[in-house]
Amino acid sequence: MESLDDVPSLPTFRDPALLDLALIHRSYANEHPEVGQNNETLEFLGDSVLNFLSTHFLYRLYPDLNESQLTRLRSALVDETQLADFANYLELGKKMKLGKGAIKDKARKNDSLLSDTFEAIIGAYFLDSGIEAVRNFVEPLFESAAEGLLDRKLTAESSILLDTKNRFQEWVQGNLGPTQPKYETIAQSGPAHAPDFTVEVKVGNQVYGVGKGHSKKEAEKRAAELALKQVGAL
Structure with a gap:
């Protein structure tokens, strides 16, 4: 990520229960059956929202790139490592609700869990405030990472970088x-x-x-x- 000076912190939710749910990992829900749910369905929703918004963002930012090049850029912009970087910036590792075993295994630093939690936050915020609010939240994050993507030369010739x-x-x-x-x-x-x-x-x-x-x-x-x-x- 480049400069994060203009990147927002975690958004304010109108329904705090949605944010709370987005932070509940399955391991915590298993140890606390009273919570009833975990964040997996929100993660599923957030994944789709991020793919849509990142596609639109890159389409507008790089109108001269072809479909193959845009696909490569999108792949890098919303891959596990990049989303974990966003999650770390937002300090989601400290906020995730995890089971004791997960905490013992240092899950707060696990890229996969951080990425999943970021997606769940996006899914929850979409339900809470709609697509434009999510766009306003994620585009500064995308912008902070975009220059780095081009520095990696994600062109049509660098197919090895396409997941x-x-x-x-x-x-x-x-x-x-x-x-x-x-x-x-x-x-x-x-x-x-x-x-x-x-x-x-x-x-x-x-x-x-x-x-x-x-x-x-x-x-x-x-x-x-x-x-x-x-x-x-x-």
């Missing part, structure tokens, strides 16, 4: 037509603070790859990597 999910999507659309790969979690094991996920990626009814990871995103990327290897694109 495997987007690379597999490009292969599918280039070889199978206008369709989307679908990722499905087929197994989950391990404790709440350190789960293991198994995900398969399909196009139509055909499975192209199966991946494992400590987060769904990691498992999805590994499934896509195996799919790329299977079709000879990696």
